[in-house]
Amino acid sequence: MTHSLPVQYNFSLRDLNTFGVQASAHAYLPVTSVDTLQDVKRDTDLVAMPRLVLGGGSNILLTRDFPGLVLHVGIKGIEIVDEDADATYVRAAAGENWHQFVQWTLAHGLGGLENLSLIPGSVGAAPIQNIGAYGIEIKDLFHSLTLFDFETGEQTTLNKAECMFGYRDSVFKHRLRDRAVVLDVTFALPKQWQPNLRYADVTNELAARSITQPTAQDISAAVIAIRTRKLPDPAVIGNAGSFFKNPVVTTAQRDALLQRYPQMVNYAQPDGSVKLAAGWLIDQCGWKGKTAGAAGVYENQALVLVNRGGASGAEIAQLAAAIQADVAQRFDVQLEPEPIFL
Ligand SMILES: Cc1cc2nc3c(=O)[nH]c(=O)nc-3n(C[C@H](O)[C@H](O)[C@H](O)COP(=O)(O)OP(=O)(O)OC[C@H]3O[C@@H](n4cnc5c(N)ncnc54)[C@H](O)[C@@H]3O)c2cc1C
Structure with missing residues (x-):
């Protein structure tokens, strides 16, 4: 079947994985809205191919050419969707860069995600392995997400319990593997913000900066400094x-x-x-x-x-x-x- 989707064939993935290894995809399609996914679902050729949902490529190892369709999620948008006495609810689309999203929340005076600053990748991938660092996992601030299910062709909302978060684990590595595309994620950021200082690295960095009553921005800056010292920059190695x-x-x-x-x-x-x-x-x-x-x-x-x-x-x-x-x-x-x- 011919289709009008802008699919590219024999597409190099070298610049789309942070290991920088060479591998190509049989077929590649940027996804900028859920409509693209519905079109893929209707296309008998494309929907029959093995699928890889790709964000920033910072948690994959491509050991060979991928013989199917790479769906590169680039859906954008961040908004405050609700608030109550306890929390402000912020929704970010799956294709937003994680670190930029964290910085957006901090710039809007919303603390909670600061310990997760500078983790590479996309918002949509964050729930897949329940990303964590410096004493926090996203499950601690997660409210819900929307996904597109290739099996049913429907959009569904999952709450925290339904995501079955564990240590670097979620339902997306099990029952929903190869089936769900996360479209957006909503976080509940607490009105009564408290610093999370469980990690000595963070408290030491703050002490070195003579900060005794850190703001969320201070903690973010400390985490960025620690990570920059400790971890290699994928753009360099x-x-x-x-x-x-x-x-x-x-x-x-x-x-x-x-x-x-x-x-x-x-x-x-x-x-x-x-x-x-x-x-x-x-x-x-x-x-x-x-x-x-x-x-x-x-x-x-x-x-x-x-x-x-x-x-x-x-x-x-x-x-x-x-x-x-x-x-x-x-x-x-x-x-x-x-x-x-x-
Ligand atoms: C220098 C460095 C430091 C890191 N530090 C940390 C850390 O401190 N803590 C931590 O937890 N991780 C860390 N990581 C790992 C990585 O940043 C995270 O796992 C991140 O969430 C991956 O995002 P990504 O968009 O690059 O995902 P990708 O690598 O593109 O994909 C990872 C998995 O998620 C799936 N996926 C991606 N997007 C979607 C979507 N929209 N819907 C459904 N499935 C999707 C993919 O199919 C794949 O299975 C680090 C990585 C690097 C390179």
Whole structure:
């Protein structure tokens, strides 16, 4: 079937993933409104193809050419939609840049998202892995989202419970995988704002700036400074941030490991489980700063894999597998990648 949608074929994705790896899409379509998705749903050729919904490409590893249709979400718009005694409700379209959206809320005097400053990517991808940093996850301020469901062709609203948020997890990695396109996300930003200073990095940075009563803007500025120091800029060296999730173990496993490695970094969780620091485990195996072909492990942070120039996605995946094998052998802990492999 012929169609009037501006589909481009054999389209390079190199500039659309922050690892900067070369891979092409069989078909590529920018999405600027839900109408485009409805047109795709009606097009028998396009709807039959495997689909990849793409935002900023900062949490994917393209290990090969994508044999289907890439839907590149660019829907724009931010507005305050409601308020009550507790919160101001702000809705942002999926194609808005996450960091710019956070800055928009702060410029409008709305605190809450400041600890999540400078996370790359789009608003629409933020719920997929329930992005988090410096003591906050988006689920803490999430109100609802609208999605387009390719199975039904309908738009649906999901509330927080329906999104089933977990640590770097949501319903979009399970039941709604490959089926839902997030169109917009609404956040409930509290009227009674309180600073979240659970992370020592943040309090230390504020102390260094002699700030004792931080505003949301102060915390954002501190987080931006910390992240700029710690994490490589994808515009300079390709990466997808933390490559592995922090593994969650039982207290019995932690205690057994502490017997052998008394220095091991670990964080007790409210549910009784324990999070280990994946970066520490990788560092102990001697991987920090290592290079394998054109892929490597970042010098300042063992949790970040990098493209040193011209690496393929497959090369980065091989390096990740070698790290996983070493950590499993030494600590009997399985590391799970954070980015989506394609
Ligand atoms: C330097 C750096 C630092 C990072 N730091 C953090 C951090 O501190 N905390 C954190 O949680 N993450 C972090 N990340 C990971 C990344 O920024 C987030 O996961 C971000 O939400 C990905 O957004 P994106 O638009 O780039 O998604 P993409 O990489 O384009 O897509 C990621 C996944 O979401 C799906 N998706 C994207 N848009 C939509 C949509 N509209 N509807 C349905 N599905 C969609 C894709 O299909 C894919 O499965 C970091 C990444 C980098 C490069």
